[in-house]
Amino acid sequence: MKRKITLKQIAKELDVSISTVSKALRNSPEISADTKQKVQAFAKLYNYRPNNIALSLKNRKTNTIGIIIPEIVHHFFSKVIRGVELVANKRGYNVIIGLSNESFSKEVINMEMLANGSIDGFILSISKETQQLQDYHHFNETMSQGMPIVMFDRVVSDIKCDKVIVNDFGGAKSAVEKLLSNGCKSVALITTKDYVSVGKLRTQGYMEALRDAGLELKSELILKLDDRLDYEVHLDALEQEIEQLFKTNKVIDGVFAVNELYALSAMKVARNLGYSVPDDVQVIGFTDGVLSKHATPSLTTVSQHAQIMGEKAANLLIDRLESDYGENDEDNYSTVVIETDLIERESTK
Amino acid sequence: MKRKITLKQIAKELDVSISTVSKALRNSPEISADTKQKVQAFAKLYNYRPNNIALSLKNRKTNTIGIIIPEIVHHFFSKVIRGVELVANKRGYNVIIGLSNESFSKEVINMEMLANGSIDGFILSISKETQQLQDYHHFNETMSQGMPIVMFDRVVSDIKCDKVIVNDFGGAKSAVEKLLSNGCKSVALITTKDYVSVGKLRTQGYMEALRDAGLELKSELILKLDDRLDYEVHLDALEQEIEQLFKTNKVIDGVFAVNELYALSAMKVARNLGYSVPDDVQVIGFTDGVLSKHATPSLTTVSQHAQIMGEKAANLLIDRLESDYGENDEDNYSTVVIETDLIERESTK
DNA sequence: ATTAGTCACGAAAACGTTTTCGTGTTAAAA
DNA sequence: TTTTAACACGAAAACGTTTTCGTGACTAAT
Structure with a gap:
């Protein structure tokens, strides 16, 4: 109904200039106490607030x-x-x-x-x-x-x-180290194809952890998924890939996944195949997500502090x-x- | 480094007026083809784009x-x-x-x-x-x-x-009806205190479903939680309340919860108490969340189409x-x- | 009485646009 | 040749601010 009030309107109403109103509201010493009082009271009454857009234009700063x-x-x-x-x-x-x-x-x-x-x-x-x-x-x-x-x-x-x-490299490395120190002998990696920078770094962390532990890197334990596919929609496709990984590598006793969904799916597949988590297979994910906390069993993760x-x-x-x-x-x-x-x-x- | 170019700068550079530049760029018929061509070429070269703030001020529309x-x-x-x-x-x-x-x-x-x-x-x-x-x-x-x-x-x-x-009332009602038609005899409600409008409506939907089915409303089956408490943090407190509900009402064979967290917790507590979901207790939540989909067992929910x-x-x-x-x-x-x-x-x- | 200095305020420019209106030039019509 | 009309452009206002500078009216000092 009634638009926001402007300096110009206040000025006209009080029969002073726009400059005076502006200065009065900003408490400039140029303005007499009387005028200030009058202007400020009027402005408060009409709930005056400077227009952000005008300020942005003037100050060249939004x-x-x-x-x-x-x-x-x-x-x-x-x-x-x-x-x-x-x-x-x-x-x-x-x-x-x-x-x-x-x-x-x-x-x-x-x-x-x-x-x-x-x-x-x-x-x-x-x-x-x-x-x-x-x-x-x-x-x-x-x-x-x-x-x-x-x-x-x-x-x-x-x-x-x-x-x-995020220290993707370090986070991944320490996660894998954790799995190893927990007794895992064959840690699988579920990751993305290399063009995703963070996936690449986490993969490198995995590799370094293995190397530091003097373990051989086995490429058959690494599952690289194309995440241009929306696995939220094609959940079954994801699970099939992971199931294949487990079936062809019975030795797997640990999984490091570069995100939450992969980790959760790994747990699910593992359990469906009769493994117990964490007794037979231990799993760590990489995420700040909410799924990890509420999963059963709840998922150990690398937190990113988003x-x-x-x-x-x-x-x-x-x-x-x-x-x-x-x-x-x-x-x-x-x-x-x-x-x-x-x-x-x-x-x- | 170099600021964005303005109409004024183009005008000066081409030795025409600001008005001419503006019109030329907007293809006004007032401007000759020659001038238009010249101005538009220059503008394209310098990648001119009108300043949004100035437009907002002028048009009084952001x-x-x-x-x-x-x-x-x-x-x-x-x-x-x-x-x-x-x-x-x-x-x-x-x-x-x-x-x-x-x-x-x-x-x-x-x-x-x-x-x-x-x-x-x-x-x-x-x-x-x-x-x-x-x-x-x-x-x-x-x-x-x-x-x-x-x-x-x-x-x-x-x-x-x-x-x-959202049709909170109707959604809740049909959820409870589903539980009843699935054979549940004692459906519990886990909800919030009444000042939360949506919780209130969902509670009403629960009640109406029971009444329509000719069932008596038992207040001991209704758990009202104060959701000013952040149960994401105090998850154990939440679970204790729900555990209490189950223990004092052994007859519960169905649960309707007004949000995802309550429903998930109910499932968890039920299973810890030795119930099987869905064989002994069936659970429905109210949400569009991601937890429901990935829970085990996955959770039947009322989708809100956020x-x-x-x-x-x-x-x-x-x-x-x-x-x-x-x-x-x-x-x-x-x-x-x-x-x-x-x-x-x-x-x- | 003149000068200098405060005081309190207003005019105007500026930020970057768009648009209305006016105007000088040229070409066509009378 | 004069009038009319079209054409192509520029000046200026407006959107709502802030700020610099100028100025008239006093007061105080000389």
Whole structure:
């Protein structure tokens, strides 16, 4: 019904200039106590609030940060968002989200849509398709226009920007070490094909753990899945692959899986084949998910501290936005590595 | 490094007026073909894009919608967001999120922050604390300033606005009917205290199903939990309450729970007490969650179609934003009821 | 009585657009 | 040749702020 009140309207009503109103509200010493009192009372009465858009235009600063993620219905990403929102709000910023849905073109479109003045900087995790295509022009263009980017989790090493990553390698390594020290002799790995950066790193962690223990790497114990297939939908396909792994390798007494779904499926298949978890087969997953906690038996996992990643990313971005040096400190980009924790539950001894 | 290029810079570079550049880019017939060609080529070369903030100010329209939810690390809410984002993007809008974290004051602050010009309208689900306090002044103030609100899931009937709700009553009722027709004689209810609107409605659905079946309502079979307690953290407390329920009512052969966590815990407790699910006890939950699908046995649930709710809410809001009638059709608010589906899995016969 | 200095306020520019209106030039019509 | 009309463009206002600078009216100092 009645629109928000503006400085101009207050000015007309009180028969002073717009400048006077503005100064009075900001408590400028230029304005007499009388006038201040009058203006402030009127403004309070009509619940005046400065228009954010006008401020953004004037200040060339929106106090809004954009976050682009591949998928929001995902425990990890939503926890990251929560972390971002938490510190963003605390530091006076809003958060605007864009979903790439794992698609390159949607990622590009979303970024272009936001880059035209809507936000001050990006926090993002790149889509699988972008990882495959290795087309990073949109990141470079954005940054060349002075808009900073912070990448998290799925990062690309070629791009110079702030990054927040999980210690995928170390987390995977210590998980496998745990299995070995728990007595496992044949630890299988369920992972993704190599173009997914995090899967690759976790695979390397697995390998190193075996090597350090003086064990031979057996390729038949490694199951590489194409995660372009949505296994949430084709759950049975996933389970068949894993069942095949178990059947052709009766020696398996430990499984390390690079995500929650793989780990859960491994447990399920193992039990269907008559193995007991954790007595016959021990399983560890890699995730921050909610499934692990409520599974039976509950799943031992490598925790990624998603919310802390979000918080860290937001702080990095805002620090850069508010640094005085401006754009000329392009070289001191930092890469923050978030250490993982092994959360021991019932799927290991 | 180099800032985004503006109309003014193009104008100066090409030695024409700002107006000419603007018109040329928008293909106005006022401008000669020569000039158009020249300007458009230059603009393309420098990758000109109009500044969104300036457009928002001029048009008094941000093409951004704000969404306020109690919690983002939650399957239901993130699916709603996905739905909102989907249609918002399709219709040329951005989405900006605010998290109330179930707190009244954070809800108010978030709304005030966004209401000052940042967005064109709200989509929201109110926090538990707001439901308790029943303080709705921020909704009324927002709407009185001409900013539309669409409420979803947790709505308040006193407020006149568009709403999207789940058929909580009907979903609960048909779930209980399913249990009864499956042979259950004593169906327990695990629900929340009454101030949570959706819990209340689901409880009523339970009651009506019993009454329709000519069964007596036994209050000792109803467990009302205070969900201000975060049972994700105090899982053992939750399980103890449920264990108590089973122990004092040996006759229970069916459980209807108003959310996923309660249902899962019920299954776990039942099995620990030596019951078999679904042979001795059948369980149905109410949710769109991911836990139900991957639990063992997997959980039969009432699906809420969260994403569709989000899509519907976004369409309602944008329709209103783009309706010509403007603000004077205040009475024709609609309430869309999303019907539920019963997804049968292993926890029922 | 003149000068200098406060005081309290207003005019105007700027942020980047779009759009209305006015205007000078040229070509066509009378 | 004069009038009319089309054409191609520019000036300026508007969206709502903040801030710099200028200025008129006093007061105090010389």
